[in-house]
Amino acid sequence: MEKASERKYPLTANDYKLYEEVGEGVSATVYRALCVPLNEIVAIKVLDLEKCNNDLDGVRREVQTMILIDHPNLLRAHCSFTAGHNLWVVMPYMAGGSCLHIIKSAYPEGFDEPVIGILLREVLKALVYLHAHGHIHRDVKAGNILLDTNGAVKLADFGVAACMFDTGDRQRSRNTFVGTPCWMAPEVMQQLHGYDFKADIWSFGITALELAHGHAPFSKYPPMKVLLMTLQNAPPGLDYERDKRFSKSFKELVAACLVKDPKKRPSAEKLLKHSFFKNTRANDYLSRTILDDLSPLGERFRTLKAKEADILLQNKALYEDKEHLSQQEYIRGISAWNFNLEDLKNQAALIQDDPISHSEDSSVRGEHSDMQNDVGSPVDKVFSQHSHSNAECQLEDGLNDIDDLEDSLAAFPIKPLQALKGCFDVCDDDIVAGSPRSRDSVHSDSEQQSQQQSLTGPVNREAGRDDAEDSGQSSLLSHSVAADCKKFFSGSLLQDNVLSPKKFIGDGDREYLQPRYPAERNYSGPLQHRQKTDFSKSIVGEEASEGAVIERRGRFKVTSADQSPKGPPTNCSSSISGGSTSQAIPTLSAAIVLQSLQGISQQNNMQREEIIRLMKFVEQSSGNAIDFSEITHSSMKEQELQAQVFQMQQSIGSLVEELQRLKTKNSQMERKLNLMLKKEDRIQE
């Protein structure tokens, strides 16, 4: 029989007949369809390119990956083409739908172990292939595991897949912030040393728990809390007592994947050899069990959608009853997440007065952080504030999430903090103003204060503040800093939802629709600038190149401007004044600083342009004239600075030349002296 890959799928929309909707993602709608010339049922993913927030690269990457891959456990695209402002991706129709769909419609408590065994085995095969070809999937979850009616299992959605070799220099680890919070590995959240294939193994472990329990750990919590819990709590896992229905080897498999230190996680290849997979059944077991009796995918999809709409409505009503309780939560959320107000109300209402406590959630093993041991980041503050059991305390805890996250991240080096700030679009004054308590009281612990003091400088420098602001502030987000802050640390200049249509998917269980506003262009996007030079070698450069928010597709996605692997931050000042005997070192350091300065000024230029564009946009839409003099003034100042940088560069050049000249002269004189000494010796002899 002719293989699907050998068939010629037509490249025009007219050759396809779209039937019902069978799935919906952040950026796409998926339809069952008929390929008329081939008389074959296919699935067509329709992506509205206008709504891709300028992430056409991402779309291109997804489609390219989908077309190039060739593995029975990976969903391959037959072809793709544009139709109007849409991109159509034609792919095999997976009539069983996603595991998440099946769980939601028929297995809310999760699957039995034999079913899980097959699903995990097939996903692992896909991961072995992807990893061997240099790809990280980055979004492994039940929602992306698709089933065919005959029990074939395929891993789908390469929307966020990354190629480790993207830039041609075979990077070993990436520095982007991508994934879905519940499934996201701690190192991806942290952005400490980048991450690699092992991030998929963490998500695989979370997916195993999702398949076993019917939901991912922490899935009932808002994304902010998920981040906090993933970073601070012990890794989730299967509980010896509560999860009696599962075998020891399954528990061991999950535990092996959910280790915070990525180096300690086994590879996909090794996991496939785990004893858990010794007696797994053949795929047709799926069709005889979970796929049997399922209603057609389109019907299931419709029912689920209606159910979700109902839940949202209920939550809205619930919210109205509890306005006084959840108001703070969503107000803080607005500033922190750029969420739509209505969604936030719903989200706040979803946090029940009696949420799943850690001890209740069987996938959560412990409350205390093991980050210190596992990842080497000193998170001193354990989750004690969150362990209060009564409802009031929990609510209060919920309100303090942003503070806690700030506190936790304050203990990390700057990178994760920037990444998360970029991700949340947090403006300091938002946080401080919204904070129910003073920052001073938050940081009563003296040890923590000193930790934060040491961080205040660099963070403030990063935000472009002057020395006066830097000095004497113990709090990372101090009042004085916040007081003059009308700027974001990085990323958005406007809240996304003001100008762009967004749908936020906090976790696999909840989807929130953002209102659709006309958006010609994504103003919320990056002040993105990929540094041409390698700034990773200098602190200044690193700070300058960090923090550009690329975009958010419902998942968090913070992409550092420079994706080259970053070594440990070098201390510039020490290398400049280190008294090294090597002449190259001071020159090199100065050159790096200059290079970085140029990078910063380049980035400033871009930011200024973005600001001017935005101001013009505001001017146009509000009809009020805006005074551009301040920004023009600062632009002149910048030009002066640029000129100074240029002069400095020139004088460094001449100093190096002079140094070189003196060195040559010196060695000539040394040689002469030696000759004279030798002559003298001979005369004396």
Ligand SMILES: Nc1ncnc2c1ncn2[C@@H]1O[C@H](COP(=O)(O)OP(=O)(O)OP(=O)(O)O)[C@@H](O)[C@H]1O
């Ligand atoms: N080939 C297919 N056959 C059947 N259903 C599919 C197929 N591809 C996707 N779906 C369904 O459509 C949903 C959305 O598809 P997909 O995940 O590719 O979109 P997306 O916008 O990339 O999603 P997200 O980015 O939110 O994960 C899937 O969760 C799945 O339920």
